Amino acid sequence: MTGPPGVPPGLCERCRWARVVRTPRSEFRLCLRSRDDARFPRYPRLPVLECAGFTELPPGEAVPEGPPPREQG
Numbered sequence: 001m002t003g004p005p006g007v008p009p010g011l012c013e014r015c016r017w018a019r020v021v022r023t024p025r026s027e028f029r030l031c032l033r034s035r036d037d038a039r040f041p042r043y044p045r046l047p048v049l050e051c052a053g054f055t056e057l058p059p060g061e062a063v064p065e066g067p068p069p070r071e072q073g
Ligand code: SF4
Pocket: 011, 012, 015, 016, 017, 018, 019, 029, 030, 031, 032, 033, 040, 044, 048, 051, 052, 053, 054, 055
């Protein structure tokens, strides 16, 4: 678990590798880089203040929603 709803996600808020995953009681950021690189946790502890993988989204784009945790492989 990375935190209750309302925890600021830090860099994951503006990263192209992030996906928002919501459950009834929590909100997560799934890091897609975790699929290929063990340095990155699947669900990083928020807020992420420093990250070597951060890649900023273009202006006007937002982090999309991802699949619920049970559908992750
Ligand atoms: S690469 Fe870093 S900043 Fe981007 S989603 Fe993953 S943990 Fe968050």
